[in-house]
Amino acid sequence: MKCWHCNTELIWGGDHDIEEEDAEYCIETNLSCPQCNSFVMVYLPKDKMWDHYCPVEETEMSIGKDEECNWCGATEDSDWNARPECRFGDGNESSS
Numbered sequence: 386m387k388c389w390h391c392n393t394e395l396i397w398g399g400d401h402d403i404e405e406e407d408a409e410y411c412i413e414t415n416l417s418c419p420q421c422n423s424f425v426m427v428y429l430p431k432d433k434m435w436d437h438y439c440p441v442e443e444t445e446m447s448i449g450k451d452e453e454c455n456w457c458g459a460t461e462d463s464d465w466n467a468r469p470e471c472r473f474g475d476g477n478e479s480s481s
């Protein structure tokens with residue numbers, strides 16, 4: 386990674402785990418420029434949550450990336466099955 390100001394390759398100073406202290410970011414990386422002494426901090430965002438409507442709990446909830454629902458076992462990929470609005474009225478057809 387190059388320095389914003391002088392385009393010199395930055396020197397990596399270290400990674401700091403801030404997962405506990407910060408709600409948005411999990412890793413803080415600091416770099417410095419040997420040329421102009423600029424100091425650069427890089428924040429790595431935490432994994433995004435996915436929204437899940439749980440048919441077991443009958444409520445909307447957020448679940449961590451790559452985690453499954455504790456209640457119904459749905460994963461992000463299979464979740465569309467569980468959404469009530471995606472069911473097209475099965476068993477709702479009455480003979481007229």
Ligand SMILES: [Zn+2]
Nearest residue numbers: 388391418421
């Ligand atoms: Zn610089």
Ligand SMILES: [Zn+2]
Nearest residue numbers: 439454456457
């Ligand atoms: Zn669920």
